[in-house]
Amino acid sequence: MRQIVLIFSIILLGSYQQMTAQGLSVKKLPFCKPDQSEIAPTVNDTLLYFSSNKNVNWLSKAVDQDNQNFYNLFTVHQRQDSTWTEEKQYQPSYFSEYHTASISFLPDSNEVYFTEVHLKNRKSLKRNSENLLGVYVAEERDNAYSRAKGLPFNSRRSYNTAHPSISPDGRYLFFASDMESGYGQADLYVSERKEGEWGPAENLGSVINTGGNEYFPFYHESGKLYFSSDSLGGEGGLDLFYTYKKDGKWVKPIAMDNGINTPANEFSCYVDESEQFGYFASDKEGDDNLYEYAYTFPIFGPGTKQKENTYTYRFYDRMNGKGEGPLKYVWYFGDGAKAEGDTVIHKYKKPGSYHVQSVLVDTIENVELFVLNDFYQDVKKKIQVYINVPDTVKVGELQTLDALQSNLGDFEPNGYYWELPDGSKQKGETIQYIFRTKGKHIVKCGTISMSDRHNKMCTYKEINVIE
Numbered sequence: 001m002r003q004i005v006l007i008f009s010i011i012l013l014g015s016y017q018q019m020t021a022q023g024l025s026v027k028k029l030p031f032c033k034p035d036q037s038e039i040a041p042t043v044n045d046t047l048l049y050f051s052s053n054k055n056v057n058w059l060s061k062a063v064d065q066d067n068q069n070f071y072n073l074f075t076v077h078q079r080q081d082s083t084w085t086e087e088k089q090y091q092p093s094y095f096s097e098y099h100t101a102s103i104s105f106l107p108d109s110n111e112v113y114f115t116e117v118h119l120k121n122r123k124s125l126k127r128n129s130e131n132l133l134g135v136y137v138a139e140e141r142d143n144a145y146s147r148a149k150g151l152p153f154n155s156r157r158s159y160n161t162a163h164p165s166i167s168p169d170g171r172y173l174f175f176a177s178d179m180e181s182g183y184g185q186a187d188l189y190v191s192e193r194k195e196g197e198w199g200p201a202e203n204l205g206s207v208i209n210t211g212g213n214e215y216f217p218f219y220h221e222s223g224k225l226y227f228s229s230d231s232l233g234g235e236g237g238l239d240l241f242y243t244y245k246k247d248g249k250w251v252k253p254i255a256m257d258n259g260i261n262t263p264a265n266e267f268s269c270y271v272d273e274s275e276q277f278g279y280f281a282s283d284k285e286g287d288d289n290l291y292e293y294a295y296t297f298p299i300f301g302p303g304t305k306q307k308e309n310t311y312t313y314r315f316y317d318r319m320n321g322k323g324e325g326p327l328k329y330v331w332y333f334g335d336g337a338k339a340e341g342d343t344v345i346h347k348y349k350k351p352g353s354y355h356v357q358s359v360l361v362d363t364i365e366n367v368e369l370f371v372l373n374d375f376y377q378d379v380k381k382k383i384q385v386y387i388n389v390p391d392t393v394k395v396g397e398l399q400t401l402d403a404l405q406s407n408l409g410d411f412e413p414n415g416y417y418w419e420l421p422d423g424s425k426q427k428g429e430t431i432q433y434i435f436r437t438k439g440k441h442i443v444k445c446g447t448i449s450m451s452d453r454h455n456k457m458c459t460y461k462e463i464n465v466i467e
Helices: 124-129
Strands: 024-028 036-042 049-054 072-076 099-105 111-117 133-141 161-166 172-177 187-194 214-219 227-231 239-243 266-271 277-282 291-294 312-316 327-332 338-340 343-347 351-364 369-379 391-394 400-402 411-417 424-427 430-434 439-449 456-466
Touching: 036 099, 036 277, 049 099, 072 099, 111 161, 124 277, 172 214, 187 214, 214 266, 227 266, 239 266, 312 369, 327 369, 338 343, 338 456, 424 430
Parallel strands: 036 266, 099 161, 133 161, 161 214, 391 456
Antiparallel strands: 024 291, 036 049, 049 072, 099 111, 111 133, 161 172, 172 187, 214 227, 227 239, 266 277, 277 291, 312 343, 327 338, 327 351, 351 369, 400 430, 411 424, 411 439, 439 456
C-alpha cells in the first residue's frame, strides 16, 4: 500500500528542549502518550478533535505495511478547572479503521469533512498495493452520518487529497494534495462552493507553495491561512506559517513565533478566534504530540502604518459665490490666519475647533459684501495608536517611546502593547528601549478594547537606526 507521506510520514528528528518566547507559554497536552502519535487538532462545540494512531482494537488490530497502527479520530473536552476528560474515539462504527483524520465542520450546517482512504475493507486492501487518500463529506442525520461522498477533486489512482479546512462563511475549502500540477511534492489548493457544488481545485500559487511540502491548511476567521511547510525557512524541518490576502493576493508567509516552531517538525494547528491561544502538533520529544500554546501578550497581526497628523485642510466655496472681476474671496480660518481665493489650503498648528468664514470682498471699494460660508472646523488627530519616537535614533542610546498622543475616538483601551525589533515585548503607555543594530527597524504598538477583546487597534512605525 502506498504509504501516506502526505499526512503521516513525519521524519523524527530526536528530542528537543521546549522553548518559551517572551509572552508565550507552550505545554504538551496531558493525554498524549509515549509511542503513539496525536496530530491534526481542531475544535468544534467545545470538543477538541484530533487524529491518533493509538490502538483501538486489541483483538483485531489493523496495521499498515510498516506494521504501524492506522489513524483514527478522537475527541476530548477540557473541564472548567483546566483538566481534560478521557479521550474517546469519534464515531468508531462509522469511520474507516484504515486511516481517518483531519476533520473540519461546515459552519451552520450538519456537514462534516474529513480525510479518509478510498479503499475501506480488507479484501480491497489485499488486492491493491496503493490506497490513496481523499477528502470526503457526510451529513449528520438523527445522531448518525449519511454515507460519505468523495469530493470532485479527489483521485483514486493518481494522487492524494487531504487536510480539509472550511472557511467560516462556508464558501471555500482549503486542502493539501500531491497532484502533479503542483510546484513541489505537496501543495495547498482551494475549491470554491457555488450553488451547493464544490468547484475544481485551484493551486494557491508560488507565494505559498514551494518545491517541498506544504501541509495542513487551517483557515482562520481573521482571513489568515495557517499551514505547515518544510521549505520556507523557519527553525528547521516542518514549521508553522501564516499568510493573508492583501489587494487580492497572498502575502509572503510569516513564520509563527519561536517556542512554537523549533528545529523539530511542527505541523497541523488550530488557532482560537481571539488568536491568543491554540493547539499544534510537534515531534520535538520523539513522538508526534499535541501542544497548547497561549500568548500573555495580544497578537495584532501586521498593523497599519502610522500616519502623521498634518492638520492640513482644503477649503472651497460651498455656496457657489462669485469671485470674478473686482470681487474676490477672503477666508478667515479662526486661528488668526487668512487667505484669498475660491479654493485654499490651510495648515493648523494644533487640534481644536475653529470658526471658519469666507467673505466676498469688493476690491474697488475694499469692503466686505457678504459672508459666503460660516462654519466650525473640527481639527482632530487621526484615529490611530500613535507611536511617539524620533524617526532617526542612534545605536545604543536609550530611547523613550510612548503612545500618549494616540487618538482612539470612542475606543476605550485596555493598555498598550509593544512589539520591538529584537522580538521582545513590553506593556505600558510609555516604555524605554535601546536599538542595538543599525538599519531600518519596525516598532509596533497595539491596544485592545476594554469592552470587546476581539476589537483591536495596532500601528507600526519604521525607525532609522544609525551609528
